[in-house]
Every structure is written in C-alpha cells, then in structure tokens.
Amino acid sequence: MNTHARHTAILAHARKTGKAPATPLAASLGVAVQTIRRDLRELCKSGLLERVHGGAVLPSGVRNIGYDDRRSLNRDAKQRIARKAASLIPDRATLFLNIGTTTEAVARALSDHRELLVVTNNMNVANILANHQSCEVVVAGGHLRRTDGGLVGDLAALAIARFKVDYAIIGASAIDPDGDLLDFDPEEVRVSRQIIDAARASMVVADASKLTRKAPVRIASLSEITHLVTDGVPMERMVNRLSDWRTNLHVA
Incomplete structure (x- = not known):
C-alpha cells in the first residue's frame, strides 16, 4: 500500500x-x-x-479534545514555550495563570523565581506551585470543571476582578489568521477576558498547532496582547500585524 x-x-x-x-x-x-x-x-x-x-x-472546531490527550499533545514544545515565557517574568512579580496545559507548564518553569504572587483559576497550577515556598498562591473561586481542574463562571470572574497584576499568562485553544484568540467554553472565555483586563501586560502561550486549529468562542485579539510566545513562526499575514499591534513575538 x-x-x-x-x-x-x-x-x-x-x-x-x-x-x-x-x-x-x-x-x-x-x-x-x-x-x-x-x-x-x-x-x-x-x-x-x-x-x-x-x-x-x-x-475539532466545536469540541476540545480531552484533557489527558491535550496534556500529551506537543509536550516538548510546551516545555520550550514555558521556559521562554518564564524568562520574561522577573522575580517579585504578580501574575495570573489561567486554564490550560501550557500554562501548567509555565507554572513548573517558574520554580526558580522568587517572591511571586500567582492568582489562578486552575487547580492544577495551584497544586504545581503549592510546594514553591517563595510563591504565594491565590485560587479564584468558581465552578469546578472536573475534566481539567478549571474554575469557571461568575464567581471566578468576580474574584479575578478584585486584582491588578503585572502579567496575565493565558492559553488559548486556537488563534485564527486575523489574530483572534479562540476557545470552546464561554464560561472559561469570560474568565480569560477578565484576566486580560486586570493585568498591566498580557502574554499568550500557544504551541504552533494552535495556529491551524479552530474554536467557536472569541477571547480577545492579539492587538490587546503584549507578548505571544510560541514554538513556530505565525503566517506572514499575522507577523505583519503583530508589529502594528505592538505585540512582541517570542519563538521558543
């Protein structure tokens, strides 16, 4: 054959x-x-x-793949992205980490940082950072999504709205050619939107496969994002717009 x-x-x-x-x-x-x-x-x-x-x-452009499959998907790329993202975060910073296997990799990559304050709606991130003695962790309340340890809904959004942090580090299920960040769950998107609004700078961490995927719910535009950290160079159309948007591209 x-x-x-x-x-x-x-x-x-x-x-x-x-x-x-x-x-x-x-x-x-x-x-x-x-x-x-x-x-x-x-x-x-x-x-x-x-x-x-x-x-x-x-x-799928309608339904996300399962958490265990996502965790194994592009694992090496996520680790490289996480290390690059962590290198952009100084000690004594305050930051949000949202739901996602790439943001969980970032949490692991922050192990050498000192005096961080991390706010998260991701129970997995909280558990990863629990033994980091120089890191204070605040878990946003909300409805627990048992499939991946995410906290979503009105309570999570209200809790996050009480903070103003240095960096928002967010994942996305897809980034379309127009630079829109996309996801599958409207409740999760609402929280991610709140996270971006409550940060002085924002960083999207996404492996190259996200540049060819589709998802139905819009989070934000890359024009609102300070840093894009990925392991592949986006298409020329997007790269040209990144400079117009003043979005810094970092390739791990």
Whole structure:
C-alpha cells in the first residue's frame, strides 16, 4: 500500500471513530507501526489530524479534545514555550495563570523565581506551585470543571476582578489568521477576558498547532496582547500585524 492509500485509510478511520491509533492501524493495514507513526506526523503537520499519546485525533472546531490527550499533545514544545515565557517574568512579580496545559507548564518553569504572587483559576497550577515556598498562591473561586481542574463562571470572574497584576499568562485553544484568540467554553472565555483586563501586560502561550486549529468562542485579539510566545513562526499575514499591534513575538 502506497503512502497516499495509507493516508486515505487513516483519515477514513479517524472520521469514522474520531481517533487514529497507531498500533491497531498498523495491524489492519499490514505495515510497521513506525510507518504509521510517520504517516500520522505528516497528516498532523498538514493540519488534518492532531497528535495524542498512541496516535492522533481529528481536529475539532466545536469540541476540545480531552484533557489527558491535550496534556500529551506537543509536550516538548510546551516545555520550550514555558521556559521562554518564564524568562520574561522577573522575580517579585504578580501574575495570573489561567486554564490550560501550557500554562501548567509555565507554572513548573517558574520554580526558580522568587517572591511571586500567582492568582489562578486552575487547580492544577495551584497544586504545581503549592510546594514553591517563595510563591504565594491565590485560587479564584468558581465552578469546578472536573475534566481539567478549571474554575469557571461568575464567581471566578468576580474574584479575578478584585486584582491588578503585572502579567496575565493565558492559553488559548486556537488563534485564527486575523489574530483572534479562540476557545470552546464561554464560561472559561469570560474568565480569560477578565484576566486580560486586570493585568498591566498580557502574554499568550500557544504551541504552533494552535495556529491551524479552530474554536467557536472569541477571547480577545492579539492587538490587546503584549507578548505571544510560541514554538513556530505565525503566517506572514499575522507577523505583519503583530508589529502594528505592538505585540512582541517570542519563538521558543
């Protein structure tokens, strides 16, 4: 079976089941697992699939993929982005960290910082920073989203509105070519919007896959963001607008 035929079969399986697991596909198509993994990398690079542990899934513009799959997705890139983002944060800063696996990576990368005050609506971030003795952590109240440890809704937004911090560090599910930051949950978006409004500077942390994804709910425009930290260079159209918006691009 040639490459084109394999790609067609893989996509057909993904559209039918929602997933493209490497090992079962290798068995059904009669090729090595390494061959399927190479096929999946190529399909993901073209934006037709998204890599997860053990294979790939269909990208969705309506529903986010599961938390465990998101945590394994582009893990190395998220760590590089987190280190770059942390390097832009000075000691003795105050900051918000919102919901997302990339912001959780940033929390881990802040371990050497001193005298930070971190406000978060992400229980995972709070747990990561709990043993950081030189970091004070404030958890915003709200409705607990058990799927990923996020705190959302009116209470979270009201709690965040009481603060004014140096930096807002936020993730997004997608960034479209016009520079709009997008997500899936309107309740989460409301809190993210409040976080941006309550910060002196804002930083979006997003791996390159977010530049080809879609999501239905708008958070804000990159024109409102001070720093974009990613592992890939955005399309030329977006790069040109970043300078007009005075948004600093940092490539990890």
